[in-house]
Amino acid sequence: MTRARTILLSLLVAVLLAVVILFFSAVAITDSKPRVIQPDKVSPTALLESKQQLKKILAELSSNSSHKKLVVSHQQLAQLSTLLSQSLGPVTARYNYAGSTAIAVISIRLPVWQGVRYWNATVTFPDASSLLSGEARIGALTVSAETLWQISSGLLSILFDRDIAKVLDDIIRQAHFDRQQIVSEFDLELSSEQLKQRLYKYFKGYRSVIAEQADFSASRVYFRKLQKMSRYLPPGTTVSVAELMATLFTLAQDRSVTSDPQTENRNALFALALFIGDARLKSFLSRISGFYPDQSSVYLKTVLSARSDLSLHFIYSAMLQMLGAEGISLSVGELKEISDLDQGGSGFSFSDLAADRAGTRFARQATATAESASRLQSFMAQSKNESDFFPDITLLPDRIDLQQFKQQYQDTHSPGYRLVVREIDRRIRQLPLYKDLPLASNWSSAEAG
Secondary structure, eight states, rough: HHHHHHHHHHHHHHHHHHHHHHHHHHHHHOOOSSSSOOOOOHHHHHHHHHHHHHHHHHHHHHOOOSEEEEEEEEHHHHHHHHHHHOTEEEEEEEEEEEEEEEEEEEEEEEETTEEEEEEEEEEEETTTOOTTTTEEETEEEEHHHHHHHHHHHHHHHHSHHHHHHHHHHHHHHHHEEEEEEEEEEEOOSOOOHHHHHHHHHHHHHHHHHHHHHHOOTHHHHHHHHHHHTTTTTTTEEEEEHHHHHHHHHHHHHHHHHSSSSHHHHHHHHHHHHHHSHHHHHHHHHHHHHOOOOOOOOOOOEEEBTTTTHHHHHHHHHHHHHHTTTTTTHHHHHHHHHTTTTTTTTBBBBBHHHHHHHHHHHHHHHHHSOHHHHOOOOOOOHHOOGGGTTTTOOTOOOOOOOOOHHOOOOOTTTTTHOOOOOOOHHHHHHTTTHHSSSSOTTTTTHHHOO
């Protein structure tokens, strides 16, 4: 019995020591504040250049040749890191090339039992011939870039598989840079088709994870209500989104007597997106909800300000906001407009941007608090006028091509551009829906951005 107690006591001590070591190690490699705090805005020109460069990289990876050569400029890599920071909530990153040294900084928000901490890593690359010859500072620790990459590569092989991790390892190990760009030449052991299939598998798996985290089962009730409404209208009828809103939020108000108004509004908007969204949005939302509604009886044309594209912009941004993309909706709407400057696009449209910002504001107000959700229900159930929740787009510049945009606005930092955006926000604030309602949480900071 004494020996058994000794063994149990020894095991207990070992476990306690392991916990203490793990705790102090976690403190040593994490910080209370992020090193990358506020990402810069991506200008239209920068986004287009990055978009074109990404197309070249994807074309190179998809080519039949097994020998690959990837090239990206320092400026483009800096732009991509900013874009990453605007797209992934817990991750912020920054890249900079100064003189002869490249520096990459990344911060990852970690929820822990004592609150929130950040995993910060700053990697310095002083040797242009290799990305693995520098050093990395993680919290209070300093390690070589080689050590950091070995750990990262091991994690990638777990998250993906050895073949994908090997491709990334080859890219990093064969990379070198000069004053203009980073170049990596390597031989791809996987065929281009195998690489595409592997990546598709992981993206599909990621969608499955999202689906498990969301419950939009009640959206079926709202969708069927819209479907029933559409059966009484002649095929091809043009309907304002305001009419659909009145139907949805009357139902939401009734259901909220025994339910949570925020949840009901969330499901009502989800159903609206399934009803009026384009094929891409409907497919995405169906994968999230597991609800694949019959669209055969839907023959309506939905509009805002007599334009079907504005109703799409509105509902896209509302979905981005509502699905937890905190702080992303406005930038994504802006980037969508900027991407239209590319060849074949419709050109930059401030009217579309107004619809994006209006959709974001509406979704935030509809789901921010139980009080704001209930008050919005009451208002929208009685309203059938677009002008109650959608801004006037009169005199907003539209169909601006890339050359015109550069001449008139330079980028999204310019006073001229921000002046138009402030006018859009002023028009939204003056809408009847928001005049008597308090601002939803975080709208002020988003509006400023």
